[in-house]
Amino acid sequence: MNPIKGLLIDIDGVLIEDGHALDKAVDKLNELKSNYSIRLLTNTTTKRVKEIHQMLTRLGFDIHQNEIVTAPVAAQILLKHSGYTRIYPVVSTNILPEFEGFTFDEKEPQAIVVGDIGRRWDYDLLNQIFKPLMSGAELIALHKGKFWKSEGALQLDIGAFVAGLEYATGKAATVIGKPSRSFFDAALKSMGLPKNEVLMIGDDIDGDIGGAQHAGIKACLVKTGKYNEQFVAQSELKPDQVIATFAALSL
Numbered sequence: 387m388n389p390i391k392g393l394l395i396d397i398d399g400v401l402i403e404d405g406h407a408l409d410k411a412v413d414k415l416n417e418l419k420s421n422y423s424i425r426l427l428t429n430t431t432t433k434r435v436k437e438i439h440q441m442l443t444r445l446g447f448d449i450h451q452n453e454i455v456t457a458p459v460a461a462q463i464l465l466k467h468s469g470y471t472r473i474y475p476v477v478s479t480n481i482l483p484e485f486e487g488f489t490f491d492e493k494e495p496q497a498i499v500v501g502d503i504g505r506r507w508d509y510d511l512l513n514q515i516f517k518p519l520m521s522g523a524e525l526i527a528l529h530k531g532k533f534w535k536s537e538g539a540l541q542l543d544i545g546a547f548v549a550g551l552e553y554a555t556g557k558a559a560t561v562i563g564k565p566s567r568s569f570f571d572a573a574l575k576s577m578g579l580p581k582n583e584v585l586m587i588g589d590d591i592d593g594d595i596g597g598a599q600h601a602g603i604k605a606c607l608v609k610t611g612k613y614n615e616q617f618v619a620q621s622e623l624k625p626d627q628v629i630a631t632f633a634a635l636s637l
């Protein structure tokens with residue numbers, strides 16, 4: 387068995403909860419940093435790495451911005467890896483700076499990145515995305531959520547638009563957010579480590595454990611955050627390790 391050299395660590399429910407650091411998580415992460423390559427993962431599509439970094443630093447976590455991988459950052463890593471230079475980002479304006487370095491081109495992009503844009507969806511926008519897709523551009527979706535809850539009611543999510551574009555063009559989108567394999571591939575690329583030298587640590591049996599294992603990465607489930615004993619018992623997914631808290635991790 388290959389020794390573990392890198393750790394992929396989910397942020398919410400593993401390191402922090404409701405804006406607070408979990409018990410001894412700060413000391414544990416700062417201790418692990420000296421021996422392991424670390425990437426902190428989060429599915430957020432609307433927050434910038436800079437903001438997440440500021441929040442974690444304020445809580446005492448000693449990390450660098452380039453050790454945080456959000457869905458937009460994972461998309462950016464994969465776009466660069468594909469050699470793309472011209473993109474059309476259809477994303478929250480807050481995260482546009484994550485794509486600096488690319489030329490923004492609405493007419494002839496090599497890839498179109500779709501994320502959360504609230505109520506900006508309409509026929510003209512969808513048609514504007516559709517045209518370059520038909521000319522060969524690639525569709526990258528930061529996630530493919532079906533719906534979400536806001537103000538007490540379910541709201542249609544971007545998955546419906548992504549699926550519609552897939553249907554119209556006959557092309558499948560590359561979906562980025564966990565549990566997508568693309569997210570884990572991007573994190574591995576940014577660390578420069580093979581999958582068998584990396585361990586994922588997360589509180590979500592599907593998104594973290596299932597996603598990592600599907601990408602060939604061993605996964606450790608933490609019994610904090612959204613961990614639910616009954617839900618895990620009923621799942622077909624089996625974590626490679628289970629620990630009470632992140633601080634209890636032993637390698």
Ligand SMILES: [Mg+2]
Nearest residue numbers: 396398399589
């Ligand atoms: Mg989590």
